[in-house]
Amino acid sequence: MIVVGLISNNNEMHYREEVAQLAEWCGTNNLSTVESVSSTKFLGVHITEDLIWTTNTMSLSKKAQQRLNFLCRLKSARLLPPILTTFYRGTTKSMLTSCITVWYGNCNAADCKTLQRTVNTAAKIISAPLPSILDIFLARCSRKATVIVKDSTHPFHNLFQLLPSGRQFQGIRARSARLLYTHHMKTVENLKNIVQF
Template sequence: MVVDFRRAQSDHSPLFIDGSPVEIVKSTKFLGVHLAENFTWSLNTTSITKKAQQHLYFLRRLRKAHLPPPILTMFYRGTIKSNLSSCITAWFGNCTVSDRKTLQWIVRTAEKIIGVSLTSITDMYTTRCIRKANNIVDDLTHPSHTLFTLLPSGKRVLQVGGW
């Protein structure tokens, strides 16, 4: 995949590895996350939404089988929520409003099926980011450790350096 932000797009000369040309693609899947050459996350969101809708079908089937809400919630957390929050700290912050609404629609649909209140997609993202920041603060060997310091209360993290 070639990432080129120049205004005047030009053809790139082929890259050869061991005498074989490397194929240039518009997008790729790496560690379960769809990356596009223009760094938009719509392809990734579409993939996540498609998987989540498939799992919603099974959630509806379980509801029709009269399973109690705690079991349905456990199924939701193990399949739908884990899918929605996979690598969420990497991609959710740059999602379009439309993509965020689509993802939240999945959560609301699951709420209606189960009959209980569930964590919103934005809260999932915020929770994961805070947890990641706290892990960086606690790990003295982390390359980004110096970018964060605890406030005097010791309960909140202050970002020192810029990203």
């Protein structure tokens, strides 16, 4: 069972109410023991308690390598690059980029290189260029941001404010200056330049 709650303005009241209702339900249904785990898998994504994405990256890389073996077999059967690209998109790219907007922005450099190495290997097998993992991530974030901007009822709508030019959005303001130099903030800065109203 999973409880998801939105905490806004540091107000945890609604989230705590959900947890209290869950605890009451568990007690009523003799499910009062809750096991604490260091990592879990949710919708195919490995989430660790410290939100380090190496476990997720290693899992994706391992699955991708298995699928690249099939791609090699198809190439040895002399299939054309467009067919190989279609196979890659359906079997490997779709798996590598599943929920990418959630985890990729906080991956460390080594994890990003591991994923990109897989894409590079696929491109060599296919003998055709493929979009980088970073490009896919930025494109999907841009699409997601555009949807949020257009939906005034979305919980994150107020995070996007137009600059005085009216053409670009400013980055998310951090409470701490140290966040300005993290990979995540660099990604947000890139998105600011990509997302156009």
